[in-house]
Amino acid sequence: MKIKTKAAIALPTVKATGAETGRLHSGDRAAVPQSADKKIIYVSQSALSRFLECKKKAKLVMEGWIPKKSSRALRYGSLFHAALEAATVAFNQTGKPPTFEAICKGVATYIKQWEEENPDLMKIKAVKEEMLYDIELVKVQMKHYVQHYVSDFDGSKKWVALEHKFEIPYNGIMLFGYIDSMYEEKKDIYILESKTRGRVSDDIVDLLHTDFQTFYYLHGVLLATGRFPKKLVYNIAVKFGGKVKIGETPAMFAARFETELKDEPSKYFRRIPTLITKEEYAAWVKNTLDPMLQDYKAWREGNAPSYCNTTNCEGKYGSCDYLPICALNDFSGYKKKSREEAKAAAQRVTKK
Numbered sequence: 223m224k225i226k227t228k229a230a231i232a233l234p235t236v237k238a239t240g241a242e243t244g245r246l247h248s249g250d251r252a253a254v255p256q257s258a259d260k261k262i263i264y265v266s267q268s269a270l271s272r273f274l275e276c277k278k279k280a281k282l283v284m285e286g287w288i289p290k291k292s293s294r295a296l297r298y299g300s301l302f303h304a305a306l307e308a309a310t311v312a313f314n315q316t317g318k319p320p321t322f323e324a325i326c327k328g329v330a331t332y333i334k335q336w337e338e339e340n341p342d343l344m345k346i347k348a349v350k351e352e353m354l355y356d357i358e359l360v361k362v363q364m365k366h367y368v369q370h371y372v373s374d375f376d377g378s379k380k381w382v383a384l385e386h387k388f389e390i391p392y393n394g395i396m397l398f399g400y401i402d403s404m405y406e407e408k409k410d411i412y413i414l415e416s417k418t419r420g421r422v423s424d425d426i427v428d429l430l431h432t433d434f435q436t437f438y439y440l441h442g443v444l445l446a447t448g449r450f451p452k453k454l455v456y457n458i459a460v461k462f463g464g465k466v467k468i469g470e471t472p473a474m475f476a477a478r479f480e481t482e483l484k485d486e487p488s489k490y491f492r493r494i495p496t497l498i499t500k501e502e503y504a505a506w507v508k509n510t511l512d513p514m515l516q517d518y519k520a521w522r523e524g525n526a527p528s529y530c531n532t533t534n535c536e537g538k539y540g541s542c543d544y545l546p547i548c549a550l551n552d553f554s555g556y557k558k559k560s561r562e563e564a565k566a567a568a569q570r571v572t573k574k
């Protein structure tokens with residue numbers, strides 16, 4: 223679905239350096255933009271956040287180092303996104319609420335691809351077992367998500383973009399990002415950004431109001447469409463916190479989750495609107511984004527060091543993935559993604 227571009231509202235001047243000032247088009251989450259002109263610097267919100275967090279970490283990721291292991295929380299997040307995508311595709315194709323079978327089919331397709339891409343992880347018994355339980359949990363969670371957010375799937379919500387990628391030249395850098403979805407209400411547009419969380423903290427509203435991602439997405443949408451989103455709505459799916467009991471199969475575990483989902487859906491499905499004023503946004507561009515991009519550009523061009531920020535070696539989700547490298551120069555738990563691998567992944571997704 224294409225977004226109609228309207229005249230830009232009076233906000234900070236966009237210093238686009240390319241012929242285009244931005245666009246929204248269908249994209250995918252796996253493909254890393256490959257520039258024909260090697261001089262173009264691409265940056266995403268997550269790359270900028272990593273750069274802020276620790277330059278050493280940003281450098282390791284830039285060099286292609288990825289941990290052989292992956293966290294269960296991240297895997298659940300990817301599974302949930304795959305289920306949501308399956309539900310969205312089914313709705314787009316039929317115009318009706320997605321069936322449980324369509325959700326299961328989409329999840330199965332994702333799992334097949336994930337297994338092909340992660341043969342080493344599939345050899346780990348604990349990971350295989352966790353995946354079996356998480357697949358059942360995610361299917362049941364998506365089934366209830368569809369029932370909980372009826373207006374998302376009955377044609378009454380006016381979606382203007384679903385799973386879209388933006389690429390925008392800005393101040394000599396190509397900003398890119400992925401917008402989960404956008405909808406229109408009374409001529410205003412809203413971004414709906416989906417996330418999974420183990421829990422939702424009491425200060426979530428304040429945290430999201432200052433979140434770099436919130437501002438970055440507003441910026442991306444404004445530049446790509448010329449429209450300032452009314453709100454960014456965080457669509458949070460909370461994971462089941464139960465522990466598997468002795469002898470409990472994945473289906474039994476998911477049935478226990480389903481009982482809770484029926485009893486208390488609002489505990490597992492939260493939508494938190496974040497309202498940023500145009501003044502707040504303008505101040506962020508001037509005081510945060512523009513100086514940060516200058517630093518990032520200098521760093522990418524080799525004119526700034528990649529020093530360690532050891533205050534971030536332990537964070538709210540545990541230790542940094544790269545701790546063994548920094549502490550012991552131990553690279554045994556990592557593999558280096560080749561350019562060919564990144565390209566092959568991009569092509570695989572493009573062919574879908």
Ligand code: SF4
Binds near residue numbers: 277278530531534536
């Ligand atoms: S372990 Fe610490 S210093 Fe090393 S990359 Fe991670 S945050 Fe940076």
